[in-house]
Amino acid sequence: MPSRRQLANAIRALSMDAVQAANSGHPGMPMGMADIAEVLWNRHIKHNPANPQWVDRDRFILSNGHGSMLLYSVLHLTGYDLPMEELRQFRQLGSKTPGHPEHGLTVGIETTTGPLGQGLANGIGMAIAERALAAEFNRDGHDIIDHRVWTFVGDGCLMEGISHEVCSLAGTLGLGKLTVFYDDNGISIDGDVKGWFTDDTVKRFESYNWHVIGPIDGHDPEAIDAAIEAAKAETERPSLIICKTVIGFGAPTKAGKETSHGAPLGEEEVARAREILGWEHAPFEIPDDIYAAWDARERGALLQAEHDARMAAYARQYPEEARELQRRYRGDLPEGFDTMAVVRNVQARGEKIATRKASQNVLDLIGPMMPELFGGSADLAPSNLTKWEGVKAISKDSHGGAYLHYGVREFGMGAIANGIALHGGFIPYDATFLVFMEYMYNALRMSALTHTRIVHLFTHDSIGLGEDGPTHQPIEHLEALRALPGFHTWRPADAAETAMAWMEALKHRYGPTALALSRQGLPMQPRTDEQLMNIARGGYILRDSEGEPELIIIATGSEVELAVRAAAELEAKGRRVRVVSMPCTSVFDAQDADYREQVLPRHITQRLAVEAASINGWYKYVGLDGRIIGMTAYGESAKPEDLAHLFGFTVENVVKVAEEMLS
Secondary structure: OOOHHHHHHHHHHHHHHHHHHHOOOOOHHHHHHHHHHHHHHHHOOOOOOOOOOOOOOOEEEEOOHHHHHHHHHHHHHHOOOOOHHHHHOOOOOOOOOOOOOOOOOOOOOOOOOOOOOHHHHHHHHHHHHHHHHHHHHOEOOEOOOOOOEEEEEEHHHHHOHHHHHHHHHHHHHOOOOEEEEEEEOOEEOOEEHHHOOOOOHHHHHHHOOOEEEEEEEOOOHHHHHHHHHHHHHOOOOOEEEEEEOOOOOOOOOOOOOHHHOOOOOOHHHHHHHHHHHOOOOOOOOOOHHHHHHHOOHHHHHHHHHHHHHHHHHHHHHOHHHHHHHHHHHHOOOOOOOOHHHHHHHHHHHOOOEEHHHHHHHHHHHHHHHOOOEEEEEOOOHHHHOOOOOOOOEOOOOOOOOOEEEOOOOHHHHHHHHHHHHHHOOOEEEEEEEHHHHHHHHHHHHHHHHOOOOOEEEEEOOOHHHOOOOOOOOOOOHHHHHHOOOOOEEEOOOOHHHHHHHHHHHHHOOOOOEEEEOOOOEEOOOOOOHHHHHHHHHOOEEEEOOOOOOOEEEEEOOOHHHHHHHHHHHHHHOOOOEEEEEOOOHHHHHOOOHHHHHHHOOOOOOOEEEEEEEEOHHHHHHHOOOOEEEEEOOOOOOOOHHHHHHHHOOOHHHHHHHHHHHHO
16 A cells, blocks of 8 residues: 555656646645645545536635646546546646636536635635535435535735635634635745745634634644544634645755746756655656555445435435425526516516616515525625515524625625535625726636626616716726626616516526616616517617618617617607617627627618717727717716716717717
8 A cells, every 4th residue: 555645746746747748837836735635635525536516525626726736636546537648738728737727627626716815715605505505405314415615725825815805704604614724835936925924824814713723744644634633523613724835845956945836847856856755657657556545436436325315315305305406406497487577577667766776676576486596795785785585694603595795805705606606506696886896807707717607796887876986986897897708798778678687697507697787767668579588689779760770879778768868859850860779798799690780780880889988899889980978087976967967978969979970
């Protein structure tokens, strides 16, 4: 039987070899954390390599994702479908071993990591989801949801501000099934961290209400094992295990130095490291006895079989709950859920309300029939209107519920919500003011990269919020959201478009959605049933002229009403004007060419876009001959109506510009 050190050395060797072959990568962290990974994966993690999607598996998150070869090595060694050839192709085009772990590309990868601290936040989201689902579905004698979350973090993760946001909340919630391993090697890219990171990590995490273990020797398997057992025994607090390690452990001249962090060790250094580690095997060669000791397939099959038996017993006693849980893990909408019925219901009300209120009304309609909706707001629930009637908030002492008060933690909120979505069983939504989207932008980008089914609500979407002034008035934010590939951003014009945006977001299984919602009331636009259905196509003809139009006005959100009223005045003057409402540009762009030509015929070049936001993205639709009424400066602190006049968002100005174009 190979020694525990030799089992860990398999990770070190594969990591050295892959980085050297790629001439690119980060060998230091995998070599430093190999002993921790060996103990964790061979003695504690509950998983089944033959079924990486087993719902009751433990979740492992590599927050310090630059050390990706550690995870690829472990997945390969334990029996996942990640053959040696993929490790040989580390960081190469088309491989399943990219520079940082990517969810959906490589089996066994729970989330995309690399932007430091976000994996930690994702893991906290997964721990929240596990506990909430357990509270909802477990019954006496039937613990069918019972798994843990394990996260590796480095100095960089704990330096990032997001770590404070999410670890503070995790401690407040008392997430006892979350264990974080801190790779305390004292080295970052710039060198010894004592020059810029001297926090008392023990006191810091104790102040968060965490269970802190260590520092321990991160190269001592028995100390690591004892620490993990202590963490598992603590049920009321998340645990942080501080592991003192040597970055690049085993490298003769680069161990303990920043030179081992983010570059190949070099052929001579690798050869000498093999000697020091007692690893006598050729590059990418693993002996059979080490493979056998790592192989987790038999144990994983037994663990899943035991859970399957428990699940079958649960289904016999609680058949309705079992079917509901399975539906939610599949991600199916509830049976009989009629999206158009919801939209028609809202259209029929004919209300003039803010679209943020319309969003809450939709939640009131669908919340009772969709228990998988898991909401939250960054301390703005009364303004974002995210709580629907009857929803229960979770807390340290109340685990069952579908709402979380995130506090003023926008970035942390977005990254935690990503983790909830990635865990499965919930469709999360979160909320803040649109202007504060900037705080969480990288979490939104990670929503797109991980293809999470999540709804990000952003209210107070323009200068129309008024007196709070330019610090709270978004200008460039819609353009930034629309620039995210795979991310649908809706800016609805009224309650009906808001309802459709929600329905499309819920049906969008493989990517995130943002809704930009107004503070001010917006009148309901009259629509035929065909127009109502065409909202789902992202852009549609809301008001048309008799005869071919000579001008097309394209608008979104609160400016659609403005465009409709201006079109009426222009028509009274003998002009033929079409109004196109375009609540979601990315969805419209995805329509077939015939439909896009029907809405925006290429030969009609006189086009005017109206949106109280940055103008840059609209040139795509109006062309060089068109005009844009938008924002080219920051806002002001004043009444909304005064701001509308100041920046040209009036019927008079739209008519004036249109007449200039048509003269």
